[in-house]
Amino acid sequence: MSATPDPAGTPPVPAAPPAREVAVVAFAQSRHTRDSAEVSEAELLLPVLQDVLGQAGLRAGEIDFTCSGSSDYLAGRAFSFTMALDSVGAWPPIAESHVEMDGAWALYEAWVKLLTGDADTALVYAYGKSSSGEVRDVLTRQLDPYYVAPLWPDPVALAALQAQALIDAGATDEAALAGVAARSRADAAANPYAQLTGSVPHGPYAVRPLHTGDCPPVTDGAAAVILAAGDTARRLCDRPAWIRGMDHRTEAHGLGVRDLTDSPSARLAAERAGVFERPVDTAELHAPFTSQEVILRRALRLDDGVRINPSGGALAANPMMATGLLRIGEAAQRIRRGDSRRALAHATSGPCLQQNLVAVLEGDPR
Amino acid sequence: MSRTGGTPRAATAKEPVAVVGIGQTRHVAARRDVSMAGLVREAAHRALRDAELAWQDIDAVVIGKAPDFFEGVMMPELYLADALGAVGKPLLRVHTAGSVGGSTALVAADLVAARVHRTVLTLAFEKQSESNAMWGLSLPVPFQQPLLAGAGGFFAPHVRAYIRRTGAPATIGSLVAYKDRRNALKNPYAHLHEHDITLEKVQASPMLWDPVRYSETCPSSDGACAMVLTDRAGARRAPRPAAWVHGGAMRSEPTLFAGKDFVSPQAGKDCAAAVYRQAGITDPRREIDAVEMYVPFSWYEPMWLENLGFAAPGEGWKLTESGATELDGDLPVNPSGGVLSANPIGASGMIRFAEAALQVRGEAGERQVPGARRALGHAYGGGSQFFSMWVVGGEPPTG
Numbered sequence: 064m065s066a067t068p069d070p071a072g073t074p075p076v077p078a079a080p081p082a083r084e085v086a087v088v089a090f091a092q093s094r095h096t097r098d099s100a101e102v103s104e105a106e107l108l109l110p111v112l113q114d115v116l117g118q119a120g121l122r123a124g125e126i127d128f129t130c131s132g133s134s135d136y137l138a139g140r141a142f143s144f145t146m147a148l149d150s151v152g153a154w155p156p157i158a159e160s161h162v163e164m165d166g167a168w169a170l171y172e173a174w175v176k177l178l179t180g181d182a183d184t185a186l187v188y189a190y191g192k193s194s195s196g197e198v199r200d201v202l203t204r205q206l207d208p209y210y211v212a213p214l215w216p217d218p219v220a221l222a223a224l225q226a227q228a229l230i231d232a233g234a235t236d237e238a239a240l241a242g243v244a245a246r247s248r249a250d251a252a253a254n255p256y257a258q259l260t261g262s263v264p265h266g267p268y269a270v271r272p273l274h275t276g277d278c279p280p281v282t283d284g285a286a287a288v289i290l291a292a293g294d295t296a297r298r299l300c301d302r303p304a305w306i307r308g309m310d311h312r313t314e315a316h317g318l319g320v321r322d323l324t325d326s327p328s329a330r331l332a333a334e335r336a337g338v339f340e341r342p343v344d345t346a347e348l349h350a351p352f353t354s355q356e357v358i359l360r361r362a363l364r365l366d367d368g369v370r371i372n373p374s375g376g377a378l379a380a381n382p383m384m385a386t387g388l389l390r391i392g393e394a395a396q397r398i399r400r401g402d403s404r405r406a407l408a409h410a411t412s413g414p415c416l417q418q419n420l421v422a423v424l425e426g427d428p429r
Numbered sequence: 430m431s432r433t434g435g436t437p438r439a440a441t442a443k444e445p446v447a448v449v450g451i452g453q454t455r456h457v458a459a460r461r462d463v464s465m466a467g468l469v470r471e472a473a474h475r476a477l478r479d480a481e482l483a484w485q486d487i488d489a490v491v492i493g494k495a496p497d498f499f500e501g502v503m504m505p506e507l508y509l510a511d512a513l514g515a516v517g518k519p520l521l522r523v524h525t526a527g528s529v530g531g532s533t534a535l536v537a538a539d540l541v542a543a544r545v546h547r548t549v550l551t552l553a554f555e556k557q558s559e560s561n562a563m564w565g566l567s568l569p570v571p572f573q574q575p576l577l578a579g580a581g582g583f584f585a586p587h588v589r590a591y592i593r594r595t596g597a598p599a600t601i602g603s604l605v606a607y608k609d610r611r612n613a614l615k616n617p618y619a620h621l622h623e624h625d626i627t628l629e630k631v632q633a634s635p636m637l638w639d640p641v642r643y644s645e646t647c648p649s650s651d652g653a654c655a656m657v658l659t660d661r662a663g664a665r666r667a668p669r670p671a672a673w674v675h676g677g678a679m680r681s682e683p684t685l686f687a688g689k690d691f692v693s694p695q696a697g698k699d700c701a702a703a704v705y706r707q708a709g710i711t712d713p714r715r716e717i718d719a720v721e722m723y724v725p726f727s728w729y730e731p732m733w734l735e736n737l738g739f740a741a742p743g744e745g746w747k748l749t750e751s752g753a754t755e756l757d758g759d760l761p762v763n764p765s766g767g768v769l770s771a772n773p774i775g776a777s778g779m780i781r782f783a784e785a786a787l788q789v790r791g792e793a794g795e796r797q798v799p800g801a802r803r804a805l806g807h808a809y810g811g812g813s814q815f816f817s818m819w820v821v822g823g824e825p826p827t828g
Contacts, residue, residue, distance in 0.1 A: 145684050158703075418520065
């Protein structure tokens with residue numbers, strides 16, 4: 064039983080197809096690390112932006128629209144995103160916007176801009192240096208400032224509540240969760256950008272029932288994507304990863320009014336994005352905790368035949384604010400390499416999967 | 430959804446966007462009677478009531494505010510989801526520094542223009558009393574040199590550069606402040622209502638950051654502003670006149686670089702040019718009937734008059750001095766009293782956009798510019814580097 068009703072007046076049917084074809088034509092990321100004290104945000108970002116522009120054969124001034132995602136609370140200073148413009152080369156002035164959210168939502172804003180026809184190309188980037196502070200403490204500042212934040216419950220503790228609810232519901236057990244962790248990091252061994260790879264000890268309890276191995280690493284990193292519409296996309300790359308649909312939904316903030324074992328907002332976003340029209344073969348899920356993969360698999364109806372997080376996912380590298388954008392980029396890469404025909408990409412924000420974005424990508428038939 | 434073959438541009442003509450609901454709070458120094466959730470809900474309720482719509486009529490919510498440190502809540506859209514009636518809906522949070530209120534409205538307008546959603550609630554707020562905006566605006570060492578206190582400390586040197594460049598008389602700033610504070614008396618939502626204001630009092634107020642005096646400075650406010658944006662069909666159902674978006678644009682440039690012109694930034698000029706082009710405006714001085722301009726320090730009125738193409742370079746102060754920007758002048762600037770009379774930072778840009786829309790709807794009450802047909806809403810932020818603007822009209826856009 065879901066405690067979150069489907070929204071009144073929004074029948075759970077796919078939205079109309081997007082007005083224009085838009086694709087991911089390039090994707091780049093940093094090598095994700097525990098600590099990048101030797102570089103500033105702008106320096107972390109610069110090679111990633113150079114890489115993604117180089118792949119598309121574009122120069123900074125040739126992009127129609129730029130949008131980024133980041134958080135001042137990670138940097139510990141207001142207006143931190145303004146420094147990143149130094150790596151973009153915003154001169155002459157550019158059409159540019161920023162969301163204080165994961166870069167997946169910056170990509171959503173850029174996608175809408177392309178759908179209006181006002182732009183044919185967009186640069187999307189996101190970055191996060193979790194090492195600048197104590198990220199477990201910092202993320203407590205996301206919670207209701209009057210009733211919850213003063214108690215300082217951290218994201219691991221909240222995820223543990225969710226995991227326990229899932230175990231109590233009989234949906235998983237600690238051994239199964241350990242399996243998710245092991246599979247993710249084994250897959251990440253093939254990902255040169257990942258941080259935590261190969262055989263990782265499952266470790267002691269972090270917060271019961273979650274072991275250290277069930278939790279994501281603390282990561283500094285950045286990601287960038289170039290979107291292009293229609294024939295521009297075909298001109299810029301030989302195999303565009305077309306975004307067939309994208310949607311995002313939020314739930315209530317209060318954990319007490321939600322069923323923590325389910326993700327109705329992820330399911331609704333997937334419905335609206337058209338995910339359920341045809342099976343997907345790959346899913347890149349933004350699940351920083353093993354238990355959240357279990358929830359998302361059920362909510363998104365992904366059976367055992369679907370390849371989940373071939374990149375290793377957030378359990379292998381979790382650069383806050385970029386992790387969701389990485390999922391879209393990784394899904395697009397699989398399409399572009401021919402490893403996937405139809406892929407789902409997912410991003411989340413907030414405690415216990417409060418807010419979720421789902422995109423579905425396809426390649427042209429071969 | 431599996432269509433192949435590109436969609437030609439012609440088939441994706443944008444849906445016209447209409448503003449059918451506007452709501453704002455009375456902006457004050459500290460709203461201790463409401464939480465952040467209560468503050469945003471008040472503005473949202475008023476916008477819905479203006480549009481005669483209910484929460485379930487809203488397809489998506491786009492919220493904006495300036496840095497999270499201004500309240501001390503990281504990514505507050507998460508906590509505000511239910512207060513904004515956003516549960517089960519898309520919720521997007523924009524942050525583009527001081528220009529954010531304008532940018533947020535433009536992002537929401539794009540959702541309608543792209544036909545992704547039919548009816549969108551957009552809202553911007555700041556509850557500055559919960560933290561300290563002045564120190565939030567003063568980056569800690571090592572991010573900048575010590576002893577740079579507040580936005581005034583950052584902008585005052587650029588004002589001095591403007592005065593040196595143009596030879597403007599020292600009194601211009603006080604004229605703007607005196608005008609805007611008098612206009613604010615006609616705006617029930619303005620934070621400052623100084624019934625006994627005189628030009629002499631402005632000129633005798635303490636110097637804060639030379640040449641910016643206390644009375645030439647924006648207050649620090651708690652407040653929120655909300656708008657309901659919708660498509661043609663939604664505008665047909667609206668109970669009151671709509672304001673139509675004729676053009677909107679954002680432009681950014683870096684904070685510091687060799688050759689940056691802090692007095693009249695290129696990004697501002699480019700942004701204005703883009704908006705005028707979309708709106709088919711060739712002579713803004715004649716074709717725009719009212720301007721809601723982001724003037725946090727009085728001297729920014731003449732500076733932006735030049736940057737936005739209402740006056741030739743070096744001539745902005747003459748336009749101010751002539752009285753043209755008074756409420757009864759031929760180019761009224763900030764009929765609402767502007768940022769100088771209310772500044773909930775994240776909301777201030779949206780208040781400009783909304784006040785421009787009120788003017789062309791003929792719903793601006795005592796601060797109405799008679800017969801206003803087209804109005805400009807303007808916002809800027811960061812180190813004079815982020816700009817967002819829209820032109821709204823009382824009639825739907827042609828073409």
